[in-house]
Amino acid sequence: MPSQIVSLDVNGERREFIAAPGATLLACLRESLGLTAAKRGCAQGACGTCTVLVDGRPEAACLVAVETVAGSAIRTLEGVATGGDLDEVQSAFIDCFATQCGFCTPGMIMVAEALLDRDPDPSEADVIEAISGNVCRCTGYRPIVIAILEAARRRRERAVTR
Amino acid sequence: MAKLRGRGYASVNYPTGMNLGGDPSQALIHATTTGTFVVSLSSVDLGQGIKTIAAQCAAETLGLPIENVLVDTADTDTGPHCMGTFASRGTHRVGNAVIMAAAEARGVMLEVAAEELEVDAADLETDGTGYIAVKGARDKRVHITDLALAAHFKHGRTISGRGIYLKEPSTPVPETGEMDPDSCQAHACTVAVVEVDDETGVVEVLELFNTYEVGRALNPAMATQQVEGGAWMGVSHALFETTEPYYPARDHGPRDFAGYLMPGPADLPVQHSLLLERPADNGPYGAKGIGEMTANAPIPAIANAIFDACGVRLTAMPFTPERVLRGLDALRTEEPC
Amino acid sequence: MVIQAVHVPESVDAVVTCSARGGLLMGGGTVVMPLVNSGSAAVTELVSLRRAGMDGIEVSDGVATIGAAATLAAVGEHPGLAFLRPALRTIASPTIRNQATVGGNLFVPQPYGDLAVCLLALEATCELAGPAGRREAPVADVLTTGIAPGEVVVAVRFALPEPGTWHYHKAMRRRLNSAAIVTVASVTSAGDYRIALGGLAPRPVRAVSAERLLRGRPLTPESLTEAGEAARADIDPFDDAYASAWYRARVLPVHLRRAFLPESP
């Protein structure tokens, strides 16, 4: 079977591209669509840095053969900041010093986005479980947990003031 | 079943800079027409934060706000030589090179300001706000943007500077090992509190009390990142990590993050950290290299805490449940109940 | 090998057709795609179950029927399957549970595949479809002898355990996202115990020696320890990066006991 045209809804835009058989969602995002926020850390589903949202749920994009999600809604880190304004998760990661090398950050943030979409007031245990598939080698995780809880707080605060 | 609790101690020092020296790093700095200072380097940021630290060193030395500094690294066509990011050398070597470059640029900046303000350069001062002002007459001042414009278009001066730091190379004496290996030494002490499951040998690190003497914490939040992330790595080394679980046999080496075990976010000890500062006379604003030291003290502290908890002396890393349980079994055989 | 085609069939029959032609079945991709990405897949065609309509979950009259392509997350979120939630949370991470499937879990080698251990204890039945038509097989048979070429597990079915009769315990190297050192899943009924073990053999096994020893006896630390020691006859432990065969066998009695009496002694 030759390469085929695949269509996805990426960050609210319909995108079409040509994919070789067996190409991963990660490779297509990075190489065909130029969306390089999601990283390749292992291509084994075990590091989490390629995490994107597929129809609202976090998935490891390196484990998704792109043909299998044709037509789905994909959300990547590029789709999080709107009009250049950082969202609460992003700004909390900066303010809480939750980044060092930055390579795990895209996956961490996408997991956090999905968590806060489902549960605006997660417990610390919820946050820890949510990021348990994401490897960070720099920070020791604590600042990341703090940042996600802080983001949740800010998002709830914003919801109240609106 | 019992959970046995124990405390262990360790204290360490760690050398700053490539062993035996001979590892230079350079910095160039120049002002743009509107008073932004570009620091050119070829240094590498691995996440430790040299891009931010270099900017802080430049801003402090120039006496300008950090917003006036950009760091451009690491392109070997445009950045001067740097030996690299390793051996806890980046902050020390690059920081010193940046300070030297910025000091030269500051000298020119003050000379041009002196001409603009028609005073002696020695009578000028900066306060980090972006103005160069006459000491004691603070309304007599010029903003760096106006000054840089004047330097370029009126005085024909380049506000720039060059910096390099080199610790002279030392050669060890083969017979005795006499040598000068380091620029300075940072220090750390760990008190670890662990709990050992006496039926499974599983060790949990509950708390780490860590003190670190760092020379100077140039950016205390980033220093905290380094020491706490490093202590996590120490716990990881102590309890989990190896590429050869049956060393020296080469079998069952993990090939992914599923098999290469490290503590996850659910396995973290509470960390209590305290920084001490004894500025190094050769360090940038006294700073010592701290990146590597931070993983070291937790490992023996945990080994010692395990012994304190259950009487098992672990002499092989990592301290797996199997090694602890074999030790417990041996103790039980020795002391028949 | 280089992948030449990824089929995304939209019915069970179409899955069987693609599978019979030699395509490798893929649930969530958590096992197959790492092979594809490293060039070590032994096939050129993949058959995805993602759109085959095999992801339904039905719980009625005390019987659960779970489509093989249902994700572990979906199982964990189903209100009728709450008893399995703690077990599912010991498997990988929430992200991977959004992808990994019930069917796939039957075919991963130990020390992975904790849901398969649960299904073995539950004496689940697999509904299979193949070129020769549909059939059913006990999950134990599927776990030991596999399925025929071209066949696919369509669903698993089991009777819900009575309240208070389900026990699950997994010993891991870290609290979350770790493969098994020892996994114990059990259904007890009227002094009768069905006990399945993971992490202790290449495939999940029934601890028949322990079951025999415990039959009709009260669950005490002593009886459970004895049963755990007896269960060493039922296992075939292995060395891996997590633990040695020695360690797995050594701590089996401890974890068998903790599965039933978490706080003892």
Next chain:
Amino acid sequence: MTYRLAPIDTGAFAAERDGGDLTVIGSVVRRSDARGHVTGRTEFFEDVAPPRLAHLKMHRSARHHARIRDVDATEALAVPGVLRVLTHADVPNNLYTVLKLIGVQPDDEPVLAVDKVRYLGEPICAVVAETEAAALEGAARVKVAYDDLPPVFDVEEALREGAPLVNEYQGQNHFVYEGHHCRRIRFGDVREAFARADHVFEWRYQSAPIEQAPVETTGCVVVPQADGRLRIHSDTQACFFTLDNTALILGTPFNKLRIVGGTVGGGFGGKVDVVVEPIACVAAMAVDRPVKFVYDRAEEMQVSSPRAAERIYIKDAVMGDGRITGRQVTLYVDAGAYARHTPYGTTKAAAHLPGPYSIPNVWADCHCVFTNRTPSSAMRGFGVTIADFALESQMDRIARALGMDPLQLRLLNAYRDGDLKAHRKVAKGTALVEVIQKAAELAGHELPETYRRMSSTSREGL
């Protein structure tokens, strides 16, 4: 405040800490790279996507130690999309040079294996292809015929007479330091110290190799430029070091190369070996198009150089009051099949001995030993981390053997300003005493007044 901030102790060294009127240093400045990280706009080397990018994958040794009888790339070349299969004959100077630039010889590691493999996973052929999948398939189809040789995996076995010779370039199973079989420290007279000691304690310690495990694997993208030069996007920890070594292997003028890097997804010492860039450049020149060579996770875990395993014997002469009067250390560092940076790391280990303590008699033999395993190299705490495990376990055991408080034993022996270290440099800027005192305070560990009054700048209490 939402971030973690370790407090700074203002009591210790108060007189030396005077920061004057610092405005930026010592303040919490936001990381300049954080915004890029949280938006995904930070550009790592693999985010560079030049048109016509080709991919390189390695065929690696399936043996621990073997002669190569034959390499057959016919089937690999037949894979659609495979452009070239490179062997050692395609590499202009086929020996890595990582230590040459700091004056350490010999070069001992082929870029691509020539007639022998010395560890499992050693690169033999580089397959360059249109796609990653084709490169992987090509690499899998290279056929190598081996004649097995006996491997050696244990450092002390490797040093025994009659052990299989691992590395012919070295000529023996250990690195030679200026005519010596190891890096030595000789300070005072340990034999005398043992003879006079109240107690002699000797124990053994062992570690296993540890992977740096950065989330971003080691790799590069090489892009031929209009002017004939090569632009190398790399996650190296040392740009010029990589440039210089690569040019030496390519045999090109140094200014043919340009490294663009500086933004790296974690290093921890794993990205200083200059292993991927040279062959990627050979490939880019051979096919005259951009080439990417990046380790997959399994290569990063098992083929990239880890922290060395070490075996350490420590023998201490100790007086009844806790003073350590002599320390003898025998260290074996498992370099694996090739030197990489391990001869350097072993010297660094020697410089670290006897730990942060003033011990008047010190004897150390630090061996850099070759075995048939993945070459080890730098990692965070190079030469020191494992030594600290051994030294500080030793301190704990001595304290227990003497019935002493473990922190008091350390304070009693801690090095202080003015002490002569074993490598004969006078100590200054020391602070071991103070970090111990503060840790005791932090953890609620009581120290007697004499120990609380001790200082790195005086000999009070000794």
